[in-house]
Amino acid sequence: MGFFDKLKDGLSKTRKSITEKIDQVLVSFGKVDDDLFDELEEILVTADLGVDTAVRIIEDTKKMVRERKITDPSKVKELIKEALVEIMGEETEKLEIEPSPAVIMVIGVNGVGKTTSIGKIANMLKNDGKKVMLAAADTFRAAAIDQLEIWSKRVGVDLIKQDEGSDPAAVIYDAIQAARARKADVLICDTAGRLHTKKNLMEELRKVSRIIDREMPNAKRENLLVLDATTGQNAVTQAKTFSEVSEVTGIVLTKLDGTAKGGIVIAIKSELNVPVKLIGVGEQLDDLQPFDAKDFVEALFS
Amino acid sequence: MSIFEGLSGKLQNTINKFRGKGRVTEKDVxxxxxxxxxxxxxxxxxxxxxxDFINKISQRAVGQDVLESLTPGQQVIKIVHEELIDLMGRVPAKVTFSSKPPTVYMxxxxxxxxxxxxxGKLANLLRKQGKSPLLVACDVYRPAAVKQLQVVGNQLNVPVFALEGNTDPIHIAKKAIEHAASKLHDLVIIDTAGRLHINEELMDELENIKNAVRPQEILLxxxxxxxxxxxxVADSFNQKLGVDGLILTKLDGDTRGGAALSVKAVTGKPIKFAATGEKLSDIEPFFPDRMASRILGMGDVLSLIEKAQEAFDEKKALELEKKLRTQQFTFDDFLDQMQQVKKMGPLNQVLGMIPGMNAKALSNIEVDEKKLGHVEAIIKSMTAKERNDPGIINGSRRKRIAAGSGTTIQEVNSLLKQFEEMKKMMKMMSNMGKRGGKGLGKFRMPF
Known part of the structure; x- marks a missing residue:
């Protein structure tokens, strides 16, 4: 199954609900007026885009309707799609890990799927011929290290770990030394889930990030924020706050195989200009896909 | 800016617009x-x-003399708040126990x-209420999930039932009940694997576990x-299994938590607990009124009042008020006050409950908590005489205090200055207090 099909499959629920609703609305309205736009705005909000982003999209669409003198409600759907592509951008954002070595720090709140995503990313990069190493810096959550260890064995990559409760910065330091010695191409660092409101945990993360900067100043850096597709408006605050600690270079959007719409990534792109780089669309090792903004919007509306 | 400020501000603007008109049009509403x-x-x-909610509110808002009140914006918010509480259930709901132990929760x-x-948190909480819990590891899918529950159980000293290598959660659950009965556990908490509500196979599995163990409560x-x-999510789980109660997690973040309202509305089932932190003791009963405030961004005023009541000693407060009126407030009283505030919990938590406090403001305050420690050290480095009569603190005394508290003379100076200013302010406040209600609890500390 190709990327597009898989994505479409994962998004079918989203697509169905959004497009069905839009079609419904369009059928019930004979003309393009404010009531129509209100309804359309509500539909976007239901997809977790957030009020601000929804309003922005509707405003963009209204402008286009005026400029092109559109009077047929059914044409409006195409326009909304255009507005969305405009926001998401047409370029595909890849992981920037060339040339080696590269360090990927994976961060996010509790329970979004960081460790699982790392397993999948490691698998993807290994298949690309990279020598991958993992650092188990979630020393807080019970059995998090064991969980990552199982993934490392499943994928067949090295893991650097210490005991539960040890200093995550020390784990990272060790891992960097090991990655250097073993000439790894990519070091992926797991971190403990933390709510972005926990000041001291965020400071801990800042320290980890600083150590990577200090020990590997010339390495390529990716700071991937993992977001659960079911998350609502709080995801924007998460992205903002994590960026304050260590600039988020991309988002991994997980659990898109449920009914959640993941529309929040549009809000995040719109408000913070942070691109989505990968999406999780299933439970299997290879259920992680590069994110293609255009396909995403296409799949949402096709 | 909190949503509450935003909302109440916007409502006020809207209302101000049609205040002069004498008549409210449908468009205004x-x-x-x-x-x-x-x-x-x-x-x-x-x-x-x-x-649905808005329909309900508009009827009430139109029917009432919202505009007659002095603060119509607040009045509307009050209606919204009341209706939110109504929707979420007026009283906190409790978990039930089976008349024939063991009680099983899924x-x-x-x-x-x-x-x-x-x-783990629930086992810990109910054990404090005299139950003897057994945790059951039925998540056979996620790597190390069983280990995770075992570690949690270890930390709490609550036994965990697991069948290593066994991948049949129904079998594990059944065996666990037998085990609980033989070891006289009166409470069994079954941890199941996380699953998508549209994954039919895994949803069937849950139904099978349910049929096998007949749980007293299924907690979503x-x-x-x-x-x-x-x-x-809530609807699917409820349709399939018949959920008995909901538990809301990660409430220690800054989400407004509107999901609480959604899940309650769609299932009609009560939210029974709120999980509020990283520690295994961070779980509490769910209070609908507090959640309503939170969704509206009003801050957890009630919790704050409660905490304040717990911490403040009534008698001491009266004494203090007298001192304030007679200008006898000393550094000793100040230290006392500081300790009372501290009793209310970490300062940032207390402040977080005050409406209008946002995350950004709070991140600065944490720095101030350190300052609070400095202030305490400075006061404690003063002699009894100095505390009673700060006027005698001259240059050499300041030097000694700074050295004794490990701070600088500048810090001592600024504290002395702030203390004087505070005294002045308190005098003003206590004068106000004579006219109106008590001014207590409105203290501004110099930190």
Whole structure:
């Protein structure tokens, strides 16, 4: 199954609900007026885009309707799609890990799927011929290290770990030394889930990030924020706050195989200009896909 | 800016607009309702739930003399607040126990909602109430999930039942009940694997576990940060299994938690607990009124009042008031005050409950908590005489105090200055207090 099909499959629920609703609305309205736009705005909000982003999209669409003198409600759907592509951008954002070595720090709140995503990313990069190493810096959550260890064995990559409760910065330091010695191409660092409101945990993360900067100043850096597709408006605050600690270079959007719409990534792109780089669309090792903004919007509306 | 400030400000603006008109048009009400709608949507309340809710509110708002009141914006918020509480249930709901032990609870939910940690927290909480819990590891899918529950159980000293290598959760659950009966555990908490509500195979599995162990309660664990999809999740689990109660997790973040309203509305089942932190003791009964305030962004005023009541000693407060009136307030009293405030909990937590406090402001305050420690050290480095009569603190005394407290003379100076200013302010406040209510609890500390 190709990327597009898989994505479409994962998004079918989203697509169905959004497009069905839009079609419904369009059928019930004979003309393009404010009531129509209100309804359309509500539909976007239901997809977790957030009020601000929804309003922005509707405003963009209204402008286009005026400029092109559109009077047929059914044409409006195409326009909304255009507005969305405009926001998401047409370029595909890849992981920037060339040339080696590269360090990927994976961060996010509790329970979004960081460790699982790392397993999948490691698998993807290994298949690309990279020598991958993992650092188990979630020393807080019970059995998090064991969980990552199982993934490392499943994928067949090295893991650097210490005991539960040890200093995550020390784990990272060790891992960097090991990655250097073993000439790894990519070091992926797991971190403990933390709510972005926990000041001291965020400071801990800042320290980890600083150590990577200090020990590997010339390495390529990716700071991937993992977001659960079911998350609502709080995801924007998460992205903002994590960026304050260590600039988020991309988002991994997980659990898109449920009914959640993941529309929040549009809000995040719109408000913070942070691109989505990968999406999780299933439970299997290879259920992680590069994110293609255009396909995403296409799949949402096709 | 909190949503509350935003909402109440916007409502006030809307109302101000038609105040002069003498008559409220339908359009005015519509505008007002739109603001409320947007605020609720920003809080992640499901769209359909919002719509029903707004219909209800508009009727009440139109019927009442909202505009006659001095603060119409607040009046509307009050109505919204009341209706929110109504919708979420007036009283906190409790978990029930079976008349024939062991009582079995089954924890279900999406991946990452916090089932395993919450299972541990719940066992810990109910053990304090005299139960003898057994935790059961039925998550056979996620790597190291069983280990996670075992570690949690170890930390709490609560036994964990697991069958290593066995991948049949129904079998494990059944064996666990037998085990509980033989070891005289009167409470069994079954931790199940996280699953998507549309995964039929795994949903069937849950149904099979349910049929095998006949749980007293099926508790659905929901992440409070969930967006619009919360209704689908809650509805699916409820349809399939018949959920008895909900547990809301990760409420220690800054999400408005509109999902709480959505899941309650769609299932009609009560939210029984709120998980509020990383520690295994961080679980508490769910209070609908507090959640209503939170969704509206009003801050957890009630919790704050409660904490304040717990911490403040009535008699001491009266003494203090007298001292304030007679200008006898000394550094000793000040130290006392500081300790009382500290008793209310970490300062940032206390402040977080005050309406209008936002995350950004709070991150600065944490620095100030350190300052609080300095202030305490400085006061403690003063002699009894100095504390009673700060006027005698001259240059050499300042030097000694700074050295004794490990601070600088500048810090000592600024504290002395702030203390004088505070005294002045308090005098003003206590004068006000004579006219109106008590001014107590409105102290501004110099930190």
């Amino acid at each position: 519509k505008e007002m309702m739109r603001e409320i709608k947007l605020a609720l949507l920003e809080a992640d309340v499901n769209f359909k739930v919002v719509k 924890m279900v939910g999406l991946q990452g909602s916090g089932k395993t940690t919450t299972s 664990v929901i992440d409070s940060m969930t967006g619009q999809d919360a209704v689908n």
